[in-house]
Amino acid sequence: MSKQWSRSLRVVVGIASAAVVAGSLAACENSTESSGDTVYFGVSGPKSGTSAEYGRLWQQGFDLAIDQVNAAGGINGKKVALKWEDSQSDPKQTVPIATKFVGDSSIIAELGDFSSPASIAASPVYNRGKLVQYGFTNSSTDFTKGGDYSWSPSITLDTIQQAVTDWVRAKAKKVSVVYLESDWGKQDFGFFQQYAKEKGIDIVYSSSILPDSQDFRPVLIKARDANPDAVVHLGYGPDGALVVKQLRDVGYTGPFFGGQNTPQFVELAGSAAEGDIVNGVFSPSDPSPRIQDFVTKFRAKYNTDPGDFNVYAYDAVNALVQAAKYGGATREGVLKGLREVKDFGGIGFSDTFAFDQQTRRPGKIKPIELVLQNGKFVPVTTSK
Incomplete structure (x- = not known):
């Protein structure tokens, strides 16, 4: 799932403690309703630095998913778009990004960050601001302990x-x-x-x-x-x-x-x-029609085979879209969808799944x- 993991737990905890205050202040100014004709997901992830390759792979998966979602009518008639902030997967950068996203009422959910330490540092802000933090590559068992708004489909x-x-x-x-x-x-x-x-x-x-x-x-x-x-x-x-x-x-x-x-x-x-x-979680050689349809569309757009991190990003967008279609294109609606939808799926999963409400992760998914x-x-x- 790589990431700049050299930050120590002491740094993360210190940043997270300061983030609680920042998240609380931002939440006071925040409305949960996305206005206009476009629904936004915030992305906190690396576009530069040592982990930039992962951001590039994410972007491919995101773009393919959003193209397909919007061609099919978006979320209840609203287009879907991203607001991306380059974090370099650095805990010191994810906290101010989280504060910015929480304070932007057009953003109904957040995607990222790439590394678990970077995501964990920002979790207090997202949880105090009541904005879903969808850490779709966060394999640390500690990530979803951040609170009710920290969710991940990643295998631990x-x-x-x-x-x-x-x-x-x-x-x-x-x-x-x-x-x-x-x-x-x-x-x-x-x-x-x-x-x-x-x-x-x-x-x-x-x-x-x-x-x-x-x-x-x-x-x-x-x-x-x-x-x-x-x-x-x-x-x-x-x-x-x-x-x-x-x-x-x-x-x-x-x-x-x-x-x-x-x-x-x-x-x-x-x-x-x-x-x-x-x-x-994935191989383009998988013969199933579901996988081969995705591989064909990915190759047509990028002239290369997809890999795991393309799939992680593609599936993450589709999961949040499914949650918002079910619960409504709001922050509360996304949370409701994650809690109640029983048939999430994707390219990286062989079967549909529901999130365990205690761990906020799917069960029975193996690499x-x-x-x-x-x-x-x-x-x-x-x-x-």
Whole structure:
């Protein structure tokens, strides 16, 4: 799902505390009704900085969804559009963006931010301002604890690592693990440790890595020298590409689990990542008519195959539109829809779902195992 995760929890909590006051003041001036002929969703996400690639992929998914929604009549006759603020996925920037969105009465829901720390920092503002914060790529289990207005369809880290450790166990009994030095990375590694122990996987070496580093070789040499059956990377596309390339540079030739299903990862990693296994929610090779209709339309618009982060964004717009059609094109209407609609779906989900009202996440959604073959990620079950 990558993100600039190097912010510490202390920074996030400090920002969040200040945000409560800002959100409260903004909420006092805010009307929940969207006036005029256009309904707006606010987007807090990266268009520049180290996570800009994700914003680019989001934009493609957003635009395709909005084109289709508006061609079909919008939300009860109103057109749908976005108001986007570039956050660089930085917690220090998401708080003022949230205050701005809460104070803009034309915005009926917010999409983003990309990283969980960036979203969590802004959650107090959205919750005090009673504006739905739809963190559709926020996999941290802590995100939806922010309040009744924090929602996410993202698969959580614990569910991801339950699946990943199954895939690892099929190839390895002992592993070296590198993970991002961030709150998110530590939480992810904690879940990996938990499930690895349960499944008899021996972690022979582990180390955090700094997201902004360009040279991981000192850590990777130690990971190699621990003689693992596989190396596991818990992080994102840009750092994952460097890790796998540098692993091959220092002579490691075994299985690699890590990186992300993004064009940037595939391009940066090159042949070093061939055979890499990642978790995902989507593959353009899925033969179902629903998936192939989406893939055809995406290719026609962008002349390339869609990937996970295009799908996340496409599905997020459609979910909020469905909620607003049900409950009304207002902030209250979106919340009502998320609470009561029982048949949300999308390209990234095999079945329809309803949100669990306690966790504000869907249940029973699991990642799929993807392997990189000839420069493309395909489901493991169809790659053999």
